Amino acid sequence: MLVVKWQRTLWVLIGVLFVLSFLRLIMFRSFHLIETSSLNEAISVESGHRVYYTSESGVILKDGPYLNWKDVPCIHSMQKMNTQVEELNTLRSETQQIHDDNGTLVLREANFIGTLVAPRFRLMMCTIPKNACSKLRSLMLRLNSDSDFAFDLKPPRSVASTWTTFAQVRHAHLQLKNLTRSEIERVINDESWLKIAVVRNPYTRILSAWLDKVASGKIRIGKLSHNSTFQDYVRVLEKTRAWELNEHIRDQIYMCGFNAIDYTVIAKTETLREDLECISSALNFTSLIQSGWGAKGKSELLKSRTGHETGANRKLEAYYTPELASIVYNRYRADFDAFGYSKQLPL
Numbered sequence: 552m553l554v555v556k557w558q559r560t561l562w563v564l565i566g567v568l569f570v571l572s573f574l575r576l577i578m579f580r581s582f583h584l585i586e587t588s589s590l591n592e593a594i595s596v597e598s599g600h601r602v603y604y605t606s607e608s609g610v611i612l613k614d615g616p617y618l619n620w621k622d623v624p625c626i627h628s629m630q631k632m633n634t635q636v637e638e639l640n641t642l643r644s645e646t647q648q649i650h651d652d653n654g655t656l657v658l659r660e661a662n663f664i665g666t667l668v669a670p671r672f673r674l675m676m677c678t679i680p681k682n683a684c685s686k687l688r689s690l691m692l693r694l695n696s697d698s699d700f701a702f703d704l705k706p707p708r709s710v711a712s713t714w715t716t717f718a719q720v721r722h723a724h725l726q727l728k729n730l731t732r733s734e735i736e737r738v739i740n741d742e743s744w745l746k747i748a749v750v751r752n753p754y755t756r757i758l759s760a761w762l763d764k765v766a767s768g769k770i771r772i773g774k775l776s777h778n779s780t781f782q783d784y785v786r787v788l789e790k791t792r793a794w795e796l797n798e799h800i801r802d803q804i805y806m807c808g809f810n811a812i813d814y815t816v817i818a819k820t821e822t823l824r825e826d827l828e829c830i831s832s833a834l835n836f837t838s839l840i841q842s843g844w845g846a847k848g849k850s851e852l853l854k855s856r857t858g859h860e861t862g863a864n865r866k867l868e869a870y871y872t873p874e875l876a877s878i879v880y881n882r883y884r885a886d887f888d889a890f891g892y893s894k895q896l897p898l
Contacts (some may be wrong), residue, residue, distance in 0.1 A: 554892050582774055599612065620745045628763050629816040630891055632748070632809070638885040642810035658728060658808035659798060661798045664719070666727040666748075666807055669694040670736060672834045675727065675738060677748040677807035680799040681756045681763070682820050685859055686852055688718040688750060693839055704842040715855075727808070740813050747830060748807045750890045751820040752897055753883040757788065758870055759863035760799040770797045781870045789878050794890075803886045821864075824853055858887035 618815040620626055622758070634640075646657050661664060666677040666686075669691055676691060692714040693701055700706035716725040722850065727735060740745055761784050764770045768777060773787040793802040818826035831837040842848070844855040871879075879892050880887060 564689070575864050587888055593653065594856075613810055619743075620833035622827070623833040626745070626816060626833050629818065629826060632814055633889050633891060634813070636885050636889045637802070639804050639809060639889055641802070645857070646810045656732060656811065658735075658847045659663045659810045660728050660808055661801075663798060664688065664721055664724055664726065665692045666812075668725050668727055668730075670725070671695070671835065673741075673744045674834055675744055675746045676832075679749060679803055679806055679816070681759050681859075682748075682749050682751040685715075685718050687712045687884075688724065688854065689844075690840065690852055691725075692717060692723060693814045693843070694836060702836075702838065704838055705848045705850075706843050708848060715844075721818075723779050729763075745830070745834065746812065746814045747816060747818050749820065749823070749826075750803055750807070750886075752892050753886045754867060754876065754879060754892075754896055755820075755863045756803075756870065757800060757860045757879055757883070758867060760797075761870075762798075762861040762863060762866070763859055764799050772797065772800070782875060785875045785878050789882050790847060796799055802883055804889050811894075819890070826855070827874075864897070868898055 574766055620688065634643075642659065646659075646734065649655050649657050658665075661680065663680075664678070666675060667688065668675050672694055674694065676725070676884075678691070696710075698706070698710050700710045709774070713793040724808065726761070739746070758781075761781055765784055766774060766779075766781075773791065774783065775783060775787060788796070788800065794804045796802075798806065818830070827840050828837070831840050840852040842851065844850045844852050
């Protein structure tokens with residue numbers, strides 16, 4: 552009898568947790584930009600800028616009022632991607648050939664969460680794993696929220712918590728790859744959209760992935776075990792092709808749709824504060840990165856904690872030997888060249 556009572560209690564608790572999770576999800580979705588009454592009916596919302604929906608997937612594609620970021624000087628001083636990298640040119644040629652042959656548009660994107668769009672701001676942002684992606688994805692959720700509190704300096708915790716809680720939930724985001732073919736092409740070809748990809752020095756990114764994901768056993772790579780060392784890890788990376796790697800350590804040029812998309816500028820995690828200040832001032836959402844984050848909603852976006860921080864930039868010397876640095880440089884040479892990173896360790 553005692554066992555039966557415990558079983559019943561357990562099932563009741565499971566049911567309660569399920570209901571609470573479902574209600575939380577419903578609450579979040581009510582704040583989500585693309586939650587529309589009907590995908591066959593165009594609607595519009597007023598929230599600082601006029602938001603236009605299409606009848607296809609709910610994305611703004613119609614011409615309308617928007618901020619002209621092209622007049623902001625700091626945007627023009629941000630780095631642009633070097634597209635004359637041999638490996639990238641090969642990817643682009645293959646993509647163009649497929650498009651010419653059968654009209655198919657192939658985007659080499661991250662499998663889990665790809666490039667995100669915030670139509671209200673005409674902003675497209677690629678958030679690559681281990682490149683402050685949790686914080687940036689939280690920001691994109693806030694930009695896409697139609698909650699009355701989204702633009703408050705200190706939004707209610709019940710609202711703000713959804714942006715961080717669902718940052719790594721695939722279906723919570725408005726992703727470029729989930730749009731229709733015609734919408735994707737309009738967005739990536741529309742010069743009024745500000746297109747940003749956030750990249751990171753391969754040395755620190757690879758080390759951060761080791762500290763946060765691989766050494767802890769959260770992701771498995773090849774035959775690495777809990778007894779494996781950083782040197783073992785680098786040796787495996789040396790012999791593994793990009794598309795066989797987990798997204799946390801995959802070559803960055805194989806994500807973000809770099810094979811088909813010309814990004815306006817490149818932001819870097821090493822200068823992310825300055826880059827975000829520039830982007831937010833250009834698109835008029837500076838207050839959204841300055842406040843409303845953290846447990847009490849008083850922190851700046853970049854000062855809030857996600858639990859994925861590793862301090863890899865301060866530990867390079869402890870892990871890299873000249874030989875290992877050379878292996879990583881040669882293995883990820885395309886990333887170094889495309890994003891302007893030096894061969895020297897950033898000590």
